[in-house]
Amino acid sequence: MAVAETTTSLDQDRPARVRYVGSFWQFVRRWPVIPVFILTILLIMGLGAPWLAPDDPIRQSLADRNAPPSFVDGSSSHLLGADHVGRDLLSRMLYGARISLAVMAIALSAGLVVGTTLGIISGYFGGLTDEIITRAVDIWMGFPFLLLALIVAIVIGSSVPIVMGLLALLAWSSFVRNVRANVLVLKEADHVAMARVMGASTLRILVRHIMPGIVGTVTVIASLQVGQLILAEATLSFLGAGIPLPTPSWGNMIADARDYLQTAWWTSTFPGLALFLTVMALNFLGDWLRDRLDPRLRQI
Amino acid sequence: MKRYFLRRLIFAVITLIAATMLVFGLSRVAGDPMLLYAKPGGYGMSPERIATLEKRLGLDRPLVIQYFMWMGRLLQGDLGNTITTETPVATLLRDRIPATLQLAATSFVFAIMLGIPLGVLSAIKRGTFWDYLGRSIALFGQAMPVFWVGIMGILIFAVMLDWLPPGTAGSRDAPLISKLQYFILPTVTLGWLPAAAFLRLTRSAMLEVMDSEYIKLARAKGVSDQKIIWKHAFKNAILQPLTLAAITLAGFITGTVVIERVFSWPGVGQLTVQAVWNNDFPTLTATVLLWTLAFLVLNFLADVAYAYLDPRIRLS
Numbered sequence: 319m320a321v322a323e324t325t326t327s328l329d330q331d332r333p334a335r336v337r338y339v340g341s342f343w344q345f346v347r348r349w350p351v352i353p354v355f356i357l358t359i360l361l362i363m364g365l366g367a368p369w370l371a372p373d374d375p376i377r378q379s380l381a382d383r384n385a386p387p388s389f390v391d392g393s394s395s396h397l398l399g400a401d402h403v404g405r406d407l408l409s410r411m412l413y414g415a416r417i418s419l420a421v422m423a424i425a426l427s428a429g430l431v432v433g434t435t436l437g438i439i440s441g442y443f444g445g446l447t448d449e450i451i452t453r454a455v456d457i458w459m460g461f462p463f464l465l466l467a468l469i470v471a472i473v474i475g476s477s478v479p480i481v482m483g484l485l486a487l488l489a490w491s492s493f494v495r496n497v498r499a500n501v502l503v504l505k506e507a508d509h510v511a512m513a514r515v516m517g518a519s520t521l522r523i524l525v526r527h528i529m530p531g532i533v534g535t536v537t538v539i540a541s542l543q544v545g546q547l548i549l550a551e552a553t554l555s556f557l558g559a560g561i562p563l564p565t566p567s568w569g570n571m572i573a574d575a576r577d578y579l580q581t582a583w584w585t586s587t588f589p590g591l592a593l594f595l596t597v598m599a600l601n602f603l604g605d606w607l608r609d610r611l612d613p614r615l616r617q618i
Numbered sequence: 619m620k621r622y623f624l625r626r627l628i629f630a631v632i633t634l635i636a637a638t639m640l641v642f643g644l645s646r647v648a649g650d651p652m653l654l655y656a657k658p659g660g661y662g663m664s665p666e667r668i669a670t671l672e673k674r675l676g677l678d679r680p681l682v683i684q685y686f687m688w689m690g691r692l693l694q695g696d697l698g699n700t701i702t703t704e705t706p707v708a709t710l711l712r713d714r715i716p717a718t719l720q721l722a723a724t725s726f727v728f729a730i731m732l733g734i735p736l737g738v739l740s741a742i743k744r745g746t747f748w749d750y751l752g753r754s755i756a757l758f759g760q761a762m763p764v765f766w767v768g769i770m771g772i773l774i775f776a777v778m779l780d781w782l783p784p785g786t787a788g789s790r791d792a793p794l795i796s797k798l799q800y801f802i803l804p805t806v807t808l809g810w811l812p813a814a815a816f817l818r819l820t821r822s823a824m825l826e827v828m829d830s831e832y833i834k835l836a837r838a839k840g841v842s843d844q845k846i847i848w849k850h851a852f853k854n855a856i857l858q859p860l861t862l863a864a865i866t867l868a869g870f871i872t873g874t875v876v877i878e879r880v881f882s883w884p885g886v887g888q889l890t891v892q893a894v895w896n897n898d899f900p901t902l903t904a905t906v907l908l909w910t911l912a913f914l915v916l917n918f919l920a921d922v923a924y925a926y927l928d929p930r931i932r933l934s
Contacts, residue, residue, distance in 0.1 A: 469902060
């Protein structure tokens with residue numbers, strides 16, 4: 319009797335608890351909770367850098383050269399340690415996030431606008447224009463981008479606007495390809511034919527009937543591209559062809575730290591970890607968006 | 619078949635020409651090449667002397683003619699001298715190419731040996747430990763910056779554990795066996811990303827093939843699992859990863875430049891980065907053209923391999 323009682327009481331609360339935990343898991347699996355959380359933190363870091371940073375990101379201090387993080391050595395005043403010229407690592411990472419966000423926002427929007435426009439023109443009008451644009455994209459994609467960026471860095475010199483321009487050059491081509499493919503299908507659709515029959519102008523058809531149809535594709539490509547752009551920016555900065563010192567960027571921080579692996583592991587570990595988490599979050603978010611908005615893009 | 623190859627070949631040549639024009643154009647954007655000899659009005663060079671020099675170097679001709687002169691020298695193997703040491707760039711390149719090729723070869727083998735078997739394993743044992751292992755490798759590989767993986771490798775295996783050397787390719791004349799330890803970290807770092815790509819592609823291709831009717835038929839006939847996987851499915855599934863290998867090769871070339879910088883590897887990649895730092899334009903031009911050429915050749919070979927393996931492409 320006693321045994322039966324305990325089992326029933328267990329049975330009574332188990333389903334409730336399981337359901338609660340289960341629904342939490344369901345929620346996490348269904349919605350991109352973790353990626354959005356990481357990206358929100360990144361956004362707060364970047365936007366709030368001037369207020370959040372405990373120190374000036376480019377102020378050097380001889381006394382604090384390679385100071386360890388305060389959780390390793392309690393006497394240190396730097397939460398994540400300091401680099402080889404005594405600059406506070408956390409402050410540099412916050413400002414690095416800010417630079418990354420600014421570069422991404424501008425490069426991505428430029429690439430998106432140019433790429434989408436070319437994609438629409440190429441897909442809708444076809445003919446020689448289409449041929450030229452498609453071939454240009456093919457040739458562009460057949461050229462190792464990083465090397466071009468290195469040449470530009472020598473010839474024109476590296477600066478933040480140049481990096482933005484280079485990344486926009488990296489971003490545009492995949493918009494063209496996917497938007498074009500999408501427009502090719504859309505322009506044969508019944509609603510577009512209908513609009514044409516009713517005498518709508520080309521501009522009106524493009525804006526009212528084609529553009530709404532490619533929003534999904536553009537969103538997905540943009541979200542998948544951001545991660546790639548962040549990695550490209552970091553790589554350029556690492557090679558000394560990206561964001562010039564002393565402006566902090568996660569890539570040039572790691573490059574700087576390379577020579578101090580023996581004495582200061584933190585200077586290379588933390589910026590890299592931040593990069594990794596950001597790109598990972600963006601990839602997950604991009605995959606999720608793709609599955610929701612445009613599963614056909616799965617092959618790419 | 620012939621038309622297909624011809625098309626690909628013409629395409630590769632056009633890209634290469636576009637690359638040379640781009641490089642040449644950028645070299646002129648950098649400023650008047652005469653400034654390498656004299657600042658305007660400086661160094662006591664008379665206007666007449668400058669005029670004769672310009673004539674000798676062909677700088678008084680139109681830009682198009684200058685481009686063809688430059689191309690002519692390039693085709694004869696004259697890549698100019700480096701700015702820093704005045705040695706011919708061609709000699710420098712010849713010195714550096716073997717190290718890069720060795721590293722590329724070991725990394726490519728590593729990527730295939732890791733990526734393809736693990737991709738097959740993760741497809742046929744779906745939902746098990748192997749599947750999760752494979753998928754996490756692919757996921758992490760794509761999100762981690764290559765140079766950071768390399769630096770973390772040095773930090774853990776060279777600095778903390780002291781198992782492997784932190785960089786360089788070892789002394790040039792050392793016996794091969796003692797040089798092997800220098801290869802481990804750079805090979806794994808460089809091969810990681812292509813391995814992840816191979817893994818992902820092999821996995822999805824295998825899953826698709828294993829689902830097809832002829833595999834079910836083979837099963838129904840009582841063919842053994844091993845035979846189905848390797849003889850029936852694998853042969854068809856390997857096509858897709860092979861072709862898309864061309865896309866991973868692009869990352870491979872970029873990766874080599876970065877990895878050689880991380881590990882102080884004495885190859886062409888490091889030469890490229892040093893050229894950037896020294897503002898050494900002749901060296902940079904030569905290395906970039908070399909990389910582009912390698913890139914196009916590899917892409918072309920991948921296209922050829924694909925057409926050879928898949929009759930649908932060849933005959934269309």
